Amino acid sequence: MTDPKIIVALDYADASSALALAKQLDPKLCKLKIGKELFTAAGPQLVEQLVGLGFPVFLDLKFHDIPNTVAKACEAASKLGVWMLNVHASGGSKMMEAAREGVARSGHSPLLIAVTVLTSMDQAGLQQLGVNTPIEQHVLHLATLAQQSGLDGVVCSAQEAPLLRQNLGSEFCLVTPGIRPADASLDDQSRVVTPPQALAMGSSYLVIGRPITKASDPLAALTLIHQSIQQ
Numbered sequence: 001m002t003d004p005k006i007i008v009a010l011d012y013a014d015a016s017s018a019l020a021l022a023k024q025l026d027p028k029l030c031k032l033k034i035g036k037e038l039f040t041a042a043g044p045q046l047v048e049q050l051v052g053l054g055f056p057v058f059l060d061l062k063f064h065d066i067p068n069t070v071a072k073a074c075e076a077a078s079k080l081g082v083w084m085l086n087v088h089a090s091g092g093s094k095m096m097e098a099a100r101e102g103v104a105r106s107g108h109s110p111l112l113i114a115v116t117v118l119t120s121m122d123q124a125g126l127q128q129l130g131v132n133t134p135i136e137q138h139v140l141h142l143a144t145l146a147q148q149s150g151l152d153g154v155v156c157s158a159q160e161a162p163l164l165r166q167n168l169g170s171e172f173c174l175v176t177p178g179i180r181p182a183d184a185s186l187d188d189q190s191r192v193v194t195p196p197q198a199l200a201m202g203s204s205y206l207v208i209g210r211p212i213t214k215a216s217d218p219l220a221a222l223t224l225i226h227q228s229i230q231q
């Protein structure tokens, strides 16, 4: 069976809205992502329900805390049966290594990845944080640290995928939000790429939220994007 490349971001305020969309979708077509809004509203029970429907679930809680806290959070998240979870690479290598150990202790083996630089950030935003290197170089720095800490991949923009592929190899998982079909609104995203371009540039998986969830017919929107990336 082929591995679906699209991860639909279920950024909803409640479980029933998320379930209503998920029930129209097919795990052969996409995976699902639960982020901070939905998890805070609906909790672990919804994660287990979506896993139970047969979807690989990316639990996008972006843990960033002291190593012990992150390790315990990753252990608990892994026990929910998710396919993928994440931390912030800017938490540093001790935190990422602790996250890896927390996942190992859970007895499950989800992919563990790290957020590099949020796709909503541009060079000026990064500079505001005191980082004066070009975004691409900073993403490469954080992604290298994530790989050296034993993580399976990173969240980055597809704009950085060619540089990361060149330096970190073909097996490292590159999960790319900031995906927009050519005619779609950018919303709050800065570093955007279209779905076919993102795959051509080396993305492993495309995270897509509002272009699908805010469409008048979300299933039709997903199907169109799916068709656009079939080679």
Ligand SMILES: O=c1ccn([C@@H]2O[C@H](COP(=O)(O)O)[C@@H](O)[C@H]2O)c(=O)[nH]1
Pocket (backbone or CB within 6 Å): 009, 011, 035, 115, 117, 118, 119, 120, 155, 156, 177, 178, 179, 187, 189, 207, 208, 209, 210, 211
């Ligand atoms: O750098 C990042 C990390 C995570 N995200 C998440 O992806 C989706 C994108 O949603 P869209 O509606 O397609 O913009 C959203 O859940 C973010 O929290 C990201 O955008 N960038």
